[in-house]
Amino acid sequence: MxxxxxxxxxxxxxxxxxxxxxxxxxxxxxxxxxxxxxxxxxxxxxxxxxxxxxxxxxxxxxxxxxxxxxxxxxxxxxxxxxxxxxxxxxxxxxxxxxxxxxxxxxxxxxxxxxxxxxxxxxxxxxxxxxxxxxxxxxxxxxxxxxxxxxxxxxxxxxxxxxxxxxxxxxxxxxxxxxxxxxQREVDSRAREPLIQEVYPPVRSPAPAPCREPRYSLVRSSRCLLADFRVDDVVSSRDLTLDVGEDRIILEGKKAGYLLDIFVPYCLDQDKTSARFNTDTKTLHVKMPIVSRSQQNT
Known part of the structure; x- marks a missing residue:
């Protein structure tokens, strides 16, 4: 827009x-x-x-x-x-x-x-x-x-x-x-700055070595279907999934999993759904694909 x-x-x-x-x-x-x-x-x-x-x-x-x-x-x-x-x-x-x-x-x-x-x-x-x-x-x-x-x-x-x-x-x-x-008390009448910017940037501790989970990607007519096998994950609460326009990031900090991949499709992150199977230790993700006519130029 x-x-x-x-x-x-x-x-x-x-x-x-x-x-x-x-x-x-x-x-x-x-x-x-x-x-x-x-x-x-x-x-x-x-x-x-x-x-x-x-x-x-x-x-x-x-x-x-x-x-x-x-x-x-x-x-x-x-x-x-x-x-x-x-x-x-x-x-x-x-x-x-x-x-x-x-x-x-x-x-x-x-x-x-x-x-x-x-x-x-x-x-x-x-x-x-x-x-x-x-x-x-x-x-x-x-x-x-x-x-x-x-x-x-x-x-x-x-x-x-x-x-x-x-x-x-x-x-x-x-x-x-x-x-x-x-953390300052907000006064709508105050003229001095109230918010502290990050300067210099906050540096997080170096992350521990990570491993990629086994996964598969399959495209259907309108969706990209993904299965991520995370054997050492007990609950979906231990996973963080971030689906972007053309990028998928899956992280399981406790188990040491990290996957960061780009895909050749435009994904609709708002309509993406995920389900974790505790028996098979597999995260199933369904990501609708946005058609070319819908993509932002």
Whole structure:
């Protein structure tokens, strides 16, 4: 879906940048001294869930850029206002009275559908606010525009912010990273930043050696059927399955299983179903295939 600037978004870019409720931290996080002045405010790691994925490009390099707008309950909601109130605020003398709390992670590289390198940014917002903005033709383009302006300001890049698209069959590009969010009391009247961005990126401990489960893939007329044999898994609760547009990731941390494969089909992740047979220790997955006419260009 293409996105363009609507009338209510045609405002000075500096106004949009000020609406980002986040904090730039140009100092390295001190892992050796967690009680240092740089980390006075308590924080916690939150792992967001996929929301939507915006595809655009870097105007300087021509490289594809993907923005994962993800959700978490660890970030506070902005002020609850109506669409009409948002339009009125943007037209007022002080449009910065409405701000969107968000957390921006460090960029990382991930191949696009054709295998070419692209840059991915994870931006987390409140789960409740995402639900509200994603169903609104006014809030959704507004928030996407604010996020793009924030990325351009923070990383000194130039993004195509008018001719972008929201992927129809993929909610996230790559694996979402944890966010380090400061725990501060939210004051809607406060002017100082309330959200701590991840800077530098949080590094997880090196994973233990993993093994691939035995598996088979069979295409029927409209679906891709997969069987994954995981002999050392007791319950489906010990498995994590992530089906993307053309990628399947299966992980069983306790048993040491990890499978990450690409498939030559466009999969409908929203309609994918899975069933774990405890007798045969096999995970059966049914993934509908999206026809070419339905694919997002």
């Amino acid at each position: 293409s996105g363009g600037k609507s009338v209510f978004l045609d405002v000075d870019s500096t106004i949009l940048e000020k609406r980002l409720l986040m904090e730039d931290n140009d100092d390295d996080f001190d892992f050796l001294n967690p009680s240092s002045e740089k980390d006075v405010c308590p924080w916690k790691l939150v792992t967001p869930k996929p929301g939507l994925c915006v595809k655009t490009r870097n105007l300087s390099t021509g490289e594809k850029v993907f923005i994962n707008v993800c959700t978490t309950g660890g970030i506070p909601d902005p002020e609850d206002i109506s669409e009409a109130a948002l339009v009125q605020i943007l037209s007022s003398d002080d449009p910065t009275t409405f701000r969107v709390p968000m957390s921006i992670n460090e960029p990382y590289e991930h191949p696009d559908k054709s295998g070419k390198p692209s840059t991915v940014y994870d931006v987390a917002i409140s789960t409740n606010f995402f639900t509200k903005m994603n169903s609104s033709d006014i809030f959704r383009p507004f928030v996407i525009q604010v996020i793009m302006d924030g990325l351009q300001s923070k990383y000194d890049i130039s993004l195509e912010s008018e001719e972008y698209s929201v992927l129809k069959n993929r909610k996230a590009m790559g694996a979402l990273r944890p966010h380090r969010v400061q």
